[in-house]
Structure formats: structure tokens, C-alpha cells
Amino acid sequence: MERKQLAQHVSDLLQVFRVVALLGPRQSGKTTLARQFASSGVVPFNEAMNYFDLEDPAHLERLTTPKLALEKLNGLVVIDEIQHRPDLFPILRVLTDRAQNTAKILILGSASRDLIRQGSETLAGRIGFVEVTPFSLVETGLDTADTLWLRGGFPLSFLAASDEASWLWREGYIKTFLERDIPALGIQIPAATLRRFWMMLAHYHGQQFNASELGTSLGVADTTVSRYLDVLTGTFMVRRLTPWLENIKKRQIKTPKIYFRDSGILHRLLGIPGMEQMVTHPKLGASWEGFALEQVIRASGVSEEEVYYWGVHNQAELDLLLFRNGKRLGFEVKYTDTPRVTSSQRAALEHLKLDSLTLVCPGNASYPLDDKIHVCGLAHLIQTPQAFK
Numbered sequence: 001m002e003r004k005q006l007a008q009h010v011s012d013l014l015q016v017f018r019v020v021a022l023l024g025p026r027q028s029g030k031t032t033l034a035r036q037f038a039s040s041g042v043v044p045f046n047e048a049m050n051y052f053d054l055e056d057p058a059h060l061e062r063l064t065t066p067k068l069a070l071e072k073l074n075g076l077v078v079i080d081e082i083q084h085r086p087d088l089f090p091i092l093r094v095l096t097d098r099a100q101n102t103a104k105i106l107i108l109g110s111a112s113r114d115l116i117r118q119g120s121e122t123l124a125g126r127i128g129f130v131e132v133t134p135f136s137l138v139e140t141g142l143d144t145a146d147t148l149w150l151r152g153g154f155p156l157s158f159l160a161a162s163d164e165a166s167w168l169w170r171e172g173y174i175k176t177f178l179e180r181d182i183p184a185l186g187i188q189i190p191a192a193t194l195r196r197f198w199m200m201l202a203h204y205h206g207q208q209f210n211a212s213e214l215g216t217s218l219g220v221a222d223t224t225v226s227r228y229l230d231v232l233t234g235t236f237m238v239r240r241l242t243p244w245l246e247n248i249k250k251r252q253i254k255t256p257k258i259y260f261r262d263s264g265i266l267h268r269l270l271g272i273p274g275m276e277q278m279v280t281h282p283k284l285g286a287s288w289e290g291f292a293l294e295q296v297i298r299a300s301g302v303s304e305e306e307v308y309y310w311g312v313h314n315q316a317e318l319d320l321l322l323f324r325n326g327k328r329l330g331f332e333v334k335y336t337d338t339p340r341v342t343s344s345q346r347a348a349l350e351h352l353k354l355d356s357l358t359l360v361c362p363g364n365a366s367y368p369l370d371d372k373i374h375v376c377g378l379a380h381l382i383q384t385p386q387a388f389k
Helices: 004-014 030-039 057-062 066-070 088-096 117-122 142-151 163-184 191-202 211-218 222-234 263-270 284-300 343-352 378-382
Strands: 019-023 051-053 076-080 104-109 127-131 238-241 257-260 307-312 316-324 327-333 356-361 366-368 373-377
Touching: 004 019, 004 030, 004 127, 019 030, 030 076, 030 104, 051 057, 066 088, 088 104, 088 117, 142 163, 142 263, 142 284, 142 378, 163 191, 163 263, 191 211, 191 222, 191 257, 191 263, 211 222, 222 238, 238 307, 257 263, 257 284, 263 284, 284 316, 284 327, 284 378, 307 343, 316 343, 327 343, 343 356, 356 378, 373 378
Parallel strands: 019 104, 019 127, 051 076, 076 104, 327 356, 356 373
Antiparallel strands: 238 257, 307 316, 316 327, 366 373
16 A cells, blocks of 8 residues: 555655655554665665665665765665664664765664664754654545544555454564563563553553553562553654643643553454444443544644644543644544533533634544534545644
């Protein structure tokens, strides 16, 4: 499946920066995207010379003396799994500062900027970042909504021959992630411990994070639980949605909310193999809310620094607050076919001075409920870019 929007974003950034980083969870399609981009002819590419996979011993051997290996290369240079060799960042800085070196460099990593902090610091002003997420509804098509919701967007899970095959793939992915990927990042947490935490966290999906409660259940300190959450956030497994604090005389919520970024991984940890089990599961509403929220964020194109939720204790709450093009856009996500205006929504409009409030529900509906409140089915919202303007 071609990911034309992501490829165009990479192309645009390479017009500005000599180095572009594709960051995202393992098997989200980073390598495939890099190969598709390389073969598109946008930048001259010779795979035999310019592709380095840092999990391949032969490629690692070629980089024993990295400066000599890289300084004479031209065209496009792709370095995959960069998190295994953070020592390459200073060398990349030296090479990109040399006028005679015209190579464009794509680095691919299965960790966030925080976990490979050296890259953003060493290459400050020289590097652009692209987050390569699992498939979104924009990419797979609106008629795939239920499949994407159930299986999640990891390519091999979404494109599996059956729900059963997808289920087995996700279990293997989780096992590999815990037993190999996490230790490879230098994070020393026993796989069984992190899996137990991850499974417990699945029951907090769509809720405020309670480190104390989780710490008690796990028998560890609050700070340890917070570190576990940092790991899952930094590896793109979990979205930690920050609360927005408005300048009002109200007791506002200051605790982040937790959402699994991929609904398929959530369903595997919750034990939901198919739609039949989904529709009777107590986490049905929370699961769809997280799925829809993630699709809205991706479709809007906003950065992490422009995404929040908001709440006042026991009074009002807003699922999603986006800051885009100088506007404040509010979103309430509900698994219902009869959304209605509530006092909480009116409070959000008033206190946050929202430019619009969209009630997102399943389906393709679109109609106003009030002056600034509009009902919009997820399918309709995804194909209506003006909703984010």
C-alpha cells in the first residue's frame, strides 16, 4: 500500500533539511516507506551502496569506520534502526556541515525523539522529523473502519488473511517487543513485569493515569510506574494526552489521560479476538473512543504540542482540544447514534472559547445541533478537511 501523503511529507522536509528521521513503532512501515520513496526517483538512490540496516551484521561491519563509509556517498543514504548506533549522530552532523557532501540522509528509528535524544540535540537545525504511524482510516479507506478498529493499523495485522491470523500476529508482535525491542533500547525492565503493567494499563484506556493505584497493584513505587509509562509512550505504544489548563477560576484536572495508540494491540491485551466479542465487551465505548480520537488527531495533521484534553473536576470535560491555525477546535467522541448537547459541552464552549465543537460518532452523519456544535460521523469527518480549518 503506497503512503503518498507521508512520502510527500518526507520529500518536502528533504528540501529543507539534509537529514530526515522517520520515527515510529517497529513494523509500522518505515522501511517500506523509505524504499518506496527511494525508488520514486525524487532523489537518486542505489540500494546496494546506500542502504544500511543496523540489525544486519554485514551492514554493521561496513560501518566499523562510519566516517569513511559515509563521507563519499551521494544521493540518498538510508540508515535503518538508528537507535542501535546513537554514536552515528555526531558524524552525521559533521558530514551534513560539509559543503562538498550533497547526500540526503534518511534515518529510521523505532523510538521517539526522547529516547534518541542525542539525535535531536546533535543535529539541531539540521534534521526534520516524520512520525510513521500504523495505517490510518484515511489510508485504508472508509469501508475498512471496522477491520481497522478491530485489528489495528500495523500493516501485517491489518492485511492478515483472517482475524485469527491477525490475532496470532499481534501476540507475536507483543512478545518480540517485550523480549527483544525493549532490551535493545538499553531499557532494563523484565519482560513479564512490563507485560503485566501493559495489560493493566489496557483497563485504564481512556481514563486518567493513576500511578499510585497501579503502583500498589504491581507492588512498586509510583515513580517506577511512571517510568514504565515513559517507555510505552516513547516507543509509540501509548498516547499520554496532556490536560489543558485554562486561566479560569475552576479546579481543573491536571492528570494525563491514557490511550493505546493502536486499537489492535489494545484488543489483544484485553482478549477481544473478533467483533462478536467486541460488541459485548465492557470496554466497547472506550475502545471506539480511543480509535476515533487517534484517527481525528492524525487526520488533523497537528503536532504533539497542539493536542490536549480539558476538564473541571465533577463539572465538565472535553475529550480532545486541538490548536490549529490559531483556532481552538473541540471534539467529543461518543459511541452512539443519538448524540445530544450536554451542559458539559456548553461549559467547554464557554470556558475554552472554542471556535467549534464537533461531536464525533460512528457512521457518516453530518448535521448541526447548535450554533457552534456539530454532529459528524467519523467517516464523514475523515473525508472533510474543512472540519479542521
